[in-house]
Amino acid sequence: MAGSGPRKGHRKSRKGCSACKRRRVKCDEVKPSCSACQRLDIACDYAVSSARLLETSPAGIHRLSPTDRFDFDILDLGLLHHFTQCCCVKVPSQHRRDLWTGQVVKLAFEHRYVLDQLLATSALHCMLISPGKTHLYLPRALLFRDRALRTVQPILQAMQSEHSVAIFAFAGLAMIYSFAERTIRADAEGPEYDPILHLVECLQINRGIATIVASQQTAIEGTWAKDLIQMSSENDFHRLRVLHQKAGGAEVLHQMIDEHEPSAPRRAAAHDVLSVFTSNIQIIAWRGGQDDIASHLIHSWTTHASSDFWLLLESQSPVALALVAYFAAMISLQPGFWWFEAWPAMLMTRIKSTLGEDWAPALKWPQELIDAHLGTLSCSE
Template sequence: MPSRRHHTKTRSGCSACKARRVKCDENRPVCKHCIRRGTECSYPLSSSAIDVRPETQVQDDDVQVSHDAPSGEVFDAMDLMLMHRFCTSTSLNLFPSLNQHQQHVWQIVVPAKAESYRILRHGILSLAALDLAVNGEEIAQSTTPKSTYHARSLHHQQISLSLFQDLLKDESNDAKEVAFLFSVMLAILAFGSIHSVDAAPTTNDVFDHFALFRGPRALWQFQSALSGEELVESLFPGGRVHSPRDGDSDDKPFPELDALCLDSVCADAVAVIRRAWIAVQLQPDNIRAMGYFPAMMSQDFCKQAREGRPNALTVMRYQVPILKKFENIWWVGPWHKLLESAIDGVAHRVGI
């Protein structure tokens, strides 16, 4: 009888694997078990990490120290490289045709604001890691696999999401601006993360990530609470998406949708997709128009699409050509193909 394979016990696995009593592969910052399960992955502090702590005493009144930085916030050498990547490349390539002022906001103002807000520090690092997961082959002599950058992006995204709810409870204007800024980051992360890995996403993955874009509804619903349209335009370029003018029925896009017997949920979704289409035709680089439909569609409409209701799937298909117009943006990429494949998958499952 062959002898049993001996497994060496390890005490250096992540906390989640220890709690589940399964063997951890100890891949950092996120092990394979946590990536698969979508759970937070944390390790004991090691000497290879940089422990960032606030100063306990400040003598000079002109020096301001962030009171937001918790003891034990850890960054390593890769994180330092990611911050450099964000400031020199990622920040300048998030959106098409950024003007000089918009570049300054993303490259200089946002990192400076991150000194006071932990959520922005992790959001920045998550975006830079996602950028490298998608575009990492551009770095000469890079031996780091895409999966490593994807895992690091997920790690920082998990931390920032855990801080988001507390931030939303803060009623100060500064906190509202930070929440707005992070919601823009979250929209980019939601779109880019699904095609930053080689494995093909499932239909549920596509719908889950598509629904995550609903987070930045604050772009439209709470815009008046921010310090003017200039901030909105700087952080999320593109003109406002307005309702079509009365009397424009002759120019109404997708007239074939009027032949469908729509309930109020799908009728509202049709109005939204038409506004988005008109905005894209008027401003081909209007990134806000691209995200308008996924951000503004109702939860009831999302549910109908997941259930395979024919009218909901028909309406959602009209987002596919809108997404295709923005495929050259690195974090959008092949999303028109992913969404169309997901819709076809649901339709096939329900026998449409």
């Protein structure tokens, strides 16, 4: 079997440039411009980061510098316009699109962290559709993302009900950004980029966001924000799941989990998550992948997965990688969500090259689903 051990991470340096720190990637500390910044053709700055300054001055979190105020240049206004016209066009219903492009934009001018996350997300989308203008949009994406995280952190640490709607909107945008930034990460890290490690980070962000949102669900249900994202109950999902028929393709992986995972708690966690992925895939396929239930199934499972599953996933064991293949198949069935584009093929390439032919039977069904979906997209384009 090809190398199935976990990939080693790198030691983080406190002396790296500001851009690499914002991207959370390794910096080779070459001066005056590190290799990653040279590759991305962006400015390389070794100044002390604002995040470290805040560590020594908690009160500074609440003081707005001139660059933190609601001032815009033409490019920023263009990002705001782009968000309303392009970023949300694939949200399942017109009503929900109107909320994202109307109410959320209004909310953004009341809560700076929502505005910054919105602009960061829009900048990433502009990068994806206009790669020749990366030098314009990448610095904006990094700036707004960094500022959004710095601003929202103290609010999350002392969460109050008056921020519920704003945090809910921020959460959705942050989730999109975490998946969409794969282009930045892949270009900056080059051959060292590990999509599995990046996916683990995305899923953990999604899990944390979903937990916060769930804690504020009562406050959100009494507002317009309740329609931003589907928040159906577990009973709703159970009624849907009993409709699915047993998928023979998943049975091979169930058997291999028993054969290859020595830890009983992790075996149980793997079987549970595989069962959820299998039923979710069939429900999404049955419903055409174009409604709110389908979207919610893709994101909600992280809050119900056990701690043993997360330990398994972080280990990047063969069982964990095979489970990721089913996640890749699941997101491939959700059409039009630009932040998921390229993820299924990218993940399957990494998984198959690591696991080798021994695991090919367990990967056959998710690979067929991904291939069928990509073929459908190619025919419709």
